[in-house]
Amino acid sequence: MWLIALKASWRQTFTLQIRYLFNFLSAIITMSLVFLLMFYGVRAVGAGALDLGGTLDGLFTGYIVWMIVLNGYQDLAFNVATEAQTGTLEQLYLSPVGYKWLAFFSGSLNALISLAMISVITAIMVLTTGQELHLDILSILPVYIGVYIQAYGLGFVLGGLALMFKRIQSFFQVVTFGVIGLFMIPWSKYPWAKYLPFTMGQHLLQEIMMKGMKLTKVQGGHLAVFAVVTVACFVVGWGLFALAEKKAKSMGLLGQY
């Protein structure tokens, strides 16, 4: 049953992705354009104006992490919100595999698709700005997966909210920009910012992609923080989602009542 369900879920996710190819392509174009605007904007004003890790490097990796976060949390939260409204969510809940596992199945494939998309955008970013990047895949991938899992935790929280309160997609936009704020907190002034979601991921990515450091050479303490934050984000998100699920079932909110 599990294998068949996994196959079915991947096939469906992939097919839908193809059907929505236009959205996929337009996302690549907008995301690239937004970056270029920011890049040249910041350069014109002077890099010091925005403290994104101090330099334009920060903008680069900050933007990449931001895209990972966006893809990660939107995948789940957006699906819950729209499927609750269209009425396919209840059908997913009828599956003996369980909704959380189905979300995990399609989420794993979506993580791959997002990786492809972000790679393309990164390539466009590199080509248009002439920025040098170190592409040590073996070091980047674990950070990507970690950040994606953190984002999934956020997605679970927002997905839970979407179960309780319908039509909160506009609130997601606010969150999207709120995430940017996280990267702007300078660690030198506020050392606790290290322990926030996503920030350590951005720091690690900067070390790897900009300074050409290997993941194994990164400060051990930072890796530990990254790992702990990743697990914490996911567990908290999962837990809150389970709670929201329970509440939604008791209030009869899985459908579009």
Place this chain on the structure above:
Amino acid sequence: MPNPRYGDSSCYLEVQGLRKTFIGRKRKVEAIKDISFCVAQGEMIGFLGPNGAGKTTTIKSVLGLVRPDSGTITVDGIDCAGNPREAAKRMAAVLEGARNTYWRLTVWENMQFFAGIHGVCAAKDKEYFEYLLETLRLQDKRNTEVRNLSSGYKQKTAVACALAKKTPLVFLDEPTLGLDVESSYELRAALKRLQSEEQRTIVVSSHDMNVIQDVCNRVIIISNGRVVADDSIDDLLSLFRTRNYKIVVSKNAYMQHPESLVTEISQGFSQADINETPDTVEIAVGFTNPFEIYDLIKTLSDFRVAIESITQEQVDLEKAFLEIVRRENGVCG
């Protein structure tokens, strides 16, 4: 088929003492107050009740989409609260007013997906999927995206997806709601055919008695969150049929005191509805006691009128249903 009773081994689905009150942000709604029933394997049973009666809430409680406040639900002997995963393996549903399918996927892709997440592999069960497509007349549409189909076809796709899971128990909540007459008939015909060919247990809910009367053999009438009747459709109808008569007599030369006939009958049988034409008198009367008809016949024979016809008034389920709901509400206040 006699009604299966609680605790009966022939009960495939057993619901007992189900209650649910929704506590909304503004107010409390007692959606179901006390619902118990039992469905045998292979039965096609109807849930009939006006809007807001609690049909959908009952169905969703069984499916695990709504958590009831109290009551027990067993499917195939499995306690749904204790072992939801095992119970889920045995159930599929088309839910009311929802899309139930992905509009950007084709009919076939939807069937493949929904069967898949229930552990049924389309590639292995191709023949069965073809059978469903044929029965529901969806063959030509298999590669059409659902968003491009008419509402009748959309609904049939949803039904196909639910059936493709090959579960022994299937719920169809208001399957004909919003369909045009033709699509509704077609869907009903397909359901009847499926039922006769596969012996699945199917629960169809509707507020439209014609739908239930057409496809089900037994009906559970729900009103105000309670079961108010649970019987085979034939028995339910005969309950009403035996007591309602329409008698037509013709006025003729032998008739004595034709002018007092009407008065006499309307005094003797206050519940009678009398309709006089130049040549005939039509008497429609419902007896509470079946022997009262003899009194009426006697009165008619005293007047020496010729009886043209006596017919048992054809009650349809609609009348029976309205009557039951009316009585029940009278009792409950």
